[in-house]
Amino acid sequence: MSHAAIPIAGALMLGRERLSVPVIVTGIAFAMLPDADVIGFGYGIDYAASWGHRGATHSLLFAAISALVATALIRPEKYLAAGLFLFVAMASHGLLDTLTNGGLGAALFWPWSDVRHFASSTPIAVSPIGVANFLSDRGLKVLQSEAIWIWTPLVIVTLPVWIIRSRSR
Incomplete structure (x- = not known):
């Protein structure tokens, strides 16, 4: 559930001057999208298969291609900022999953x-x-763990940046 925290924090730090609402919304969706691979269970795709859970959709290549395609479709004013934001949003999913104690x-x-x-x-x-x-x-218990290991560090990093940016406007 906390995968969306990464692009939310990124959007707060970067601001609307650099990221449009469509890019932010896409980033939040991208952060959660890799887990759509669980539908494969219903089609007999084994967890350990390339296209099984935490497989190809959790890869850095999948994140890069998805970010490129979405950036081309959204056509934001700031292509580089949007593309990097979308890549980090999706890549963060697999990286966060490497920090879990199971699977x-x-x-x-x-x-x-x-x-x-x-x-x-x-x-x-x-x-x-x-x-x-x-x-x-x-x-x-998962939510408590995510509050400690994901949300708290993100608040510690994001809040000062957001306050500084707010005061400088």
């Missing part, structure tokens, strides 16, 4: 490697798959 890791370097990666430290509680499973005691 198979993320295939960051697909298609060159199907190896699933974890960070050297995995402090974030892995989220259960499915809304029903998320609305449970385990889901509450």
Whole structure:
């Protein structure tokens, strides 16, 4: 659920002068989009397959191609800022997943490697798959973990930048 925090923080820090509303909204969607790969379970795609959960859609290449296509379609005033924002928004998903304490890791370097990666430290509680499973005691523990390891650091970094930018206007 906290994947959207990265582009929200980025948008607050960069501001509307650099990012349009369509770019910000696309970035928030991009941050969550890689998990759409769970629909593959219903089609018999194995978790560990290239197109399984945390596979190709969690790769840096998928993020780069998606950012390029979206930037071309949105046609923002500031192509470079928008493209980088969208890339970071989607790439952050796989990178955050490497910090979780469960699952198979993320295939960051697909298609060159199907190896699933974890960070050297995995402090974030892995989220259960499915809304029903998320609305449970385990889901509450995940939210607490994400508040500590994702939201708190982002607030610490974002708030001063946002205050400085607000005062300079």
